[in-house]
Amino acid sequence: MTAQIAIPVTGQDFPVVEDVTAAAYEVPTERPEADGTLAWSSTTLVVVHVTGGGRAGIGYTYADAACKPLIDGKLAAAIAGHDVFETGGAWQAMVRAIRNLGRPGVASCAISAVDAALWDLKATLLAVPVSRLLGQCADAVPIYGSGGFTTYDAPVARAQLEQWTGEWGIPRVKIKIGESWGADEARDLARIAFARQVIGPDAELYVDANGGYTRKQAVRMAHAMAPHGVTWFEEPVSSDDLDGLREVRDQVDPDVTAGEYGYDLAYFARMVDARAVDCLQADVTRCGGITEFVRASAVAAASGLQISAHCAPNLHAHVCAAIPNLRHIEYFHDHVRIESMLFDGGLDPHGGALRPDPARPGLGLALKAADAERFRVA
Secondary structure (H helix, E strand, O other): OOOOOOOOOOOOOOEEOEEEEEEEEEEEEEEEEEEOOOOEEEEEEEEEEEEOOOEEEEEEOOOOOOHHHHHHHHHHHHHOOOOOOOOOHHHHHHHHHOOOOOOOOHHHHHHHHHHHHHHHHHHHHHOOHHHHHHOOOOOEEEEOOOOOOOOOHHHHHHHHHHHHHHHHOEEEEEEEEOOOHHHHHHHHHHHHHHHHHHHOOOOOEEEEEOOOOHHHHHHHHOOOOOOOHHEEEEEEOOOOHHHHHHHHHHHOOOOEEEEEOOOOOHHHHHHHHHOOOOEEEEEOOOOOOHHHHHHHHHHHHHHHEEEEOOOOHHHHHHHOOOOOEEEEEEEEHHHHHHHHHEEEEOOOOOOEOOOOOOOOOOOOOOOOOOHHHHOOOO
16 A cells, blocks of 8 residues: 655645745855856855745855845745645746746846755655655765865865875766866966876866966866866866867867856856857856756757856755756765755765765755854845
8 A cells, every 4th residue: 555645734625835935144164265267255046945835945155145135025925835845837937927027047046046945945844855756767876076266276185186086985076167267377387296296097087267268278277188188178178168168079078067156047048059059058056946957957968968067066966966867966066065064964975975875854954053043244
């Protein structure tokens, strides 16, 4: 006999969204950080709670605190009283509500956080993990260690690389290159050689230029790094330069990838149609949440491509476990640090994979409110 799940009701056929709240937290970095085109000293996390049926769901985005008033106001109003099980309908209501604000950027990040909270709430009410609710196809999802900032000196870089490959057993790592918009090629190549020396011959080595190179410069750099076995060349040129990405892709051996700045499905379709990448990237905290991440993955699959999840590893783990064409999740240093500090339920990276806990419903995460409060800015 099939077990029956008791669905709580609130005077209607199904529970409805009762309250939506958001809070923003700004967490300083351990030390100055930079990639090829940007420097930063803190990371902002916007956390959303959605209540309904006597339970609460949690979601978040790594975006500006400007998301909070949008969530508390327009988005909360758009889904108030909505059936909590109709996540697709709630997503559509939010997208329609921000029509005159513009979809890319802050609005999409805000929608992403609320959408994740709705999926967490839905799965919690059904007493199943989000991965199972979505149709889990893998018990574990591969990760790669990511950080290697251009501001790191050799001892710091070595310690990080050795933790990933040695202590945690992650067999793939990524460092930042393209320093100062590609102005120091010699240091980029020296850092690539250093990373290979530290991780040994067997681990995969990835690089990320964050759009810092010109087209021909990216091709030259790919050929120059070939002796070090680089297999992943992220944003060799700007992700807005689809022709440039295609030009580089056609001339280099490493897989060319981009997509982390995608805020809607049309963005991913354009990138795939342009044959600009070997592997599509998407970020569940930016693209429109779990709902849109699943659709972006299908866009990639339709053209025979895999998808890789950008950052926010503990939020990506569940949705990625349900994606047949997943390559891996970026285990990004800043977000790993924040998620371990501010959430209960973070997943163990040992062995180079994350495994959603089948015993924890929803996303399996809970905010450590007392620990987070000292970082609150809105």
